Amino acid sequence: MLLSHHPFQRSGAWAAALLAGLPHPGLVGDDDLDRVAARIAADCERAGRLAKGASGWAWLVRLAGMYPQSPPVHPSRAKNPQPIGARVLDFLGPDPDPVHVVEQGGRVWPCWMCQVPGASIRWGKDKLPLSDSAQHLNNSTVYGGGYPLCRSCRVAVWALPYTTATSATGLNVTVGCWDERTERTIATTFLAVNQQARAEGWTSWRQGPSAEDVLWQLLADHRENRVQLDLQRWSNDNRTPRLDIRHLSPQAALRLADLHHDADPAELRRAARTTGHHPLDLALSPDLLDQALTTAPRWAAHVLTALDPDQPPTAAPTTNTIHATTR
Numbered sequence: 001m002l003l004s005h006h007p008f009q010r011s012g013a014w015a016a017a018l019l020a021g022l023p024h025p026g027l028v029g030d031d032d033l034d035r036v037a038a039r040i041a042a043d044c045e046r047a048g049r050l051a052k053g054a055s056g057w058a059w060l061v062r063l064a065g066m067y068p069q070s071p072p073v074h075p076s077r078a079k080n081p082q083p084i085g086a087r088v089l090d091f092l093g094p095d096p097d098p099v100h101v102v103e104q105g106g107r108v109w110p111c112w113m114c115q116v117p118g119a120s121i122r123w124g125k126d127k128l129p130l131s132d133s134a135q136h137l138n139n140s141t142v143y144g145g146g147y148p149l150c151r152s153c154r155v156a157v158w159a160l161p162y163t164t165a166t167s168a169t170g171l172n173v174t175v176g177c178w179d180e181r182t183e184r185t186i187a188t189t190f191l192a193v194n195q196q197a198r199a200e201g202w203t204s205w206r207q208g209p210s211a212e213d214v215l216w217q218l219l220a221d222h223r224e225n226r227v228q229l230d231l232q233r234w235s236n237d238n239r240t241p242r243l244d245i246r247h248l249s250p251q252a253a254l255r256l257a258d259l260h261h262d263a264d265p266a267e268l269r270r271a272a273r274t275t276g277h278h279p280l281d282l283a284l285s286p287d288l289l290d291q292a293l294t295t296a297p298r299w300a301a302h303v304l305t306a307l308d309p310d311q312p313p314t315a316a317p318t319t320n321t322i323h324a325t326t327r
């Protein structure tokens, strides 16, 4: 399994590797693809059969925000005579022989994500998040509807939920970077949260930490990793798909890590909440931070100045007295 330039494929490729018990996507072979596809299908089957709000419902929420109208989340899923898992396994199956496809009058392309030749299975919005519907021929005329994907990338795209987190505002969060060691750390951390959610049968993602909190803790635990992180916060909702891309510079990541150690993270969160944001949001956007410093109550603005990159790190306020006297 290759690591492509597509952030969803990369994150999903790491998920597939970890689910297969391997340290790198490059080691994922055909047998591993079979096993990972079977695991994904079994989890889809289980989630798709849940009554609304039942134990484990959070996983269905995750799937619904990624693959609307797909077998596990389709409104009429219970009426379909074919099991959900079998249908998922079917579209995560091996690639048809490209020679045979061409002989039958079909077409093959390099995989849209990893560029490996011989892909003939095309996916649209229901299986490939944030793409066009496969029926929208005008939007993807190069391929005549949908995007051709090889099997490895199809499995990666459906392993994506396992390394995704949910933001405080309910959006999917995919975190990427161009350093493989850091990518593995991020994937391992988010996978652990998702495994906890599955083991404990969370019905809502609010039962666990927000993606922003998980990432902040991760930055604090891996302060030595000086890389830019790319945050995609998104929803593939049927009516209002969203994608917000932000870049966390190595400097901003380091500042957040230091604040986690030296300041009071809970106090920073409380201060940021008065502006409707998470400290991570404010660290990601200088404009948002400027606005927050202007509009927040005085005690909160004082706390939030610690996030200002123009302030020396030692300016991180120790806030207990401020907190006690101003609220």
Ligand SMILES: [Zn+2]
Binding pocket: 111, 112, 113, 114, 115, 116, 149, 150, 151, 152, 153, 154
């Ligand atoms: Zn591919």
